[in-house]
Amino acid sequence: MEDKGRESDHLMLITPERVFYAGLLGRPRKRTPGCCHIYVAVKGSLHLTIDDVHTSDELIVTLPNQRHSIASDYRTAISVTLEPESMPDGVIEALAERLRGPDKALYARKILAAYALLRQRRYGDITTAEFDEMCFGEALARRELDPRVTRAVARIERFSGEPVTADTCAAEAGLSASRFLHLFKEETGISFRSFRAWKRARHLLHFANQDLNLAHLAQDIGYPDSTHFSHSIRRFYGLKPRAIFVGSRDLAIYRSTETVRLAEAS
DNA sequence: CCCATCGACCCATGAACACT
DNA sequence: AGTGTTCATGGGTCGATGGG
Numbered sequence: 001m002e003d004k005g006r007e008s009d010h011l012m013l014i015t016p017e018r019v020f021y022a023g024l025l026g027r028p029r030k031r032t033p034g035c036c037h038i039y040v041a042v043k044g045s046l047h048l049t050i051d052d053v054h055t056s057d058e059l060i061v062t063l064p065n066q067r068h069s070i071a072s073d074y075r076t077a078i079s080v081t082l083e084p085e086s087m088p089d090g091v092i093e094a095l096a097e098r099l100r101g102p103d104k105a106l107y108a109r110k111i112l113a114a115y116a117l118l119r120q121r122r123y124g125d126i127t128t129a130e131f132d133e134m135c136f137g138e139a140l141a142r143r144e145l146d147p148r149v150t151r152a153v154a155r156i157e158r159f160s161g162e163p164v165t166a167d168t169c170a171a172e173a174g175l176s177a178s179r180f181l182h183l184f185k186e187e188t189g190i191s192f193r194s195f196r197a198w199k200r201a202r203h204l205l206h207f208a209n210q211d212l213n214l215a216h217l218a219q220d221i222g223y224p225d226s227t228h229f230s231h232s233i234r235r236f237y238g239l240k241p242r243a244i245f246v247g248s249r250d251l252a253i254y255r256s257t258e259t260v261r262l263a264e265a266s
Numbered sequence: 267c268c269c270a271t272c273g274a275c276c277c278a279t280g281a282a283c284a285c286t
Numbered sequence: 287a288g289t290g291t292t293c294a295t296g297g298g299t300c301g302a303t304g305g306g
Contacts, residue, residue, distance in 0.1 A: 165277095179289055179290060181279070182280090183288095185279085191278075191280095194298095214269085229269095230270070231270080240269075241268095242268075
């Protein structure tokens with residue numbers, strides 16, 4: 001575009017439990033991400049559609065696994081995401097209420113300020129508490145998972161390429177497969193299968209600004225084949241994988257050291 | 267090469283019940 | 287309370303095909 005040559009102000013900070021994204025939204029169709037989204041307009045308005053009902057606002061919150069589509073007037077928009085298993089039941093819903101309430105404009109300004117801060121200081125090292133403080137003015141409550149489930153979560157998030165099945169996780173936890181699956185659902189609030197599928201799709205974000213062969217990438221992050229990869233990405237993000245990569249060319253990606261440590265552990 | 271569509275298969279899911 | 291069965295079912299998984 002006419003912006004060529006200008007230093008891009010598109011950035012993404014990824015931590016295991018949060019993402020701060022400022023960049024293109026594209027023209028996503030219906031998406032059903034596994035995380036809570038807080039969209040904030042940089043200029044103009046955002047436009048949300050849920051079940052054919054349209055709303056427009058400067059700040060929009062969607063809950064985990066809520067099917068929606070989103071569009072922005074201005075080319076750059078902000079999206080802050082929260083992984084639901086990182087916090088106790090009800091915390092996301094309560095936060096959503098507050099963000100939509102009378103202090104909405106305050107929260108929008110707070111998040112815009114966070115964007116300004118991230119543009120100057122390329123934070124790599126940020127904890128979830130610091131992230132929350134920066135975006136919402138307070139650390140959100142944390143969920144303590146059963147250690148057996150934590151181990152399974154860590155295994156899923158290693159993305160070593162080898163398949164992670166309920167059976168292997170159950171064996172590692174010293175439980176039967178069925179008991180393990182129950183425990184996992186109880187603890188995280190989401191089924192093992194759905195959780196794994198979402199984390200897999202989320203892991204794509206780390207590579208969004210690279211020029212990669214999609215079939216190979218699909219393999220590397222644990223998809224059995226590129227067909228399934230494409231299908232799954234579209235369901236979660238509302239965009240074809242190629243569209244995500246094209247739209248992320250100028251995106252600067254930062255990972256928390258915690259994320260890097262997890263990746264290197266594999 | 268890259269990606270979408272379509273079936274068929276099979277495994278995770280959730281409910282109901284049993285054991286300790 | 288926590289853990290393990292069984293079982294019908296739906297949806298995730300995976301290969302084949304075809305178009306761009």
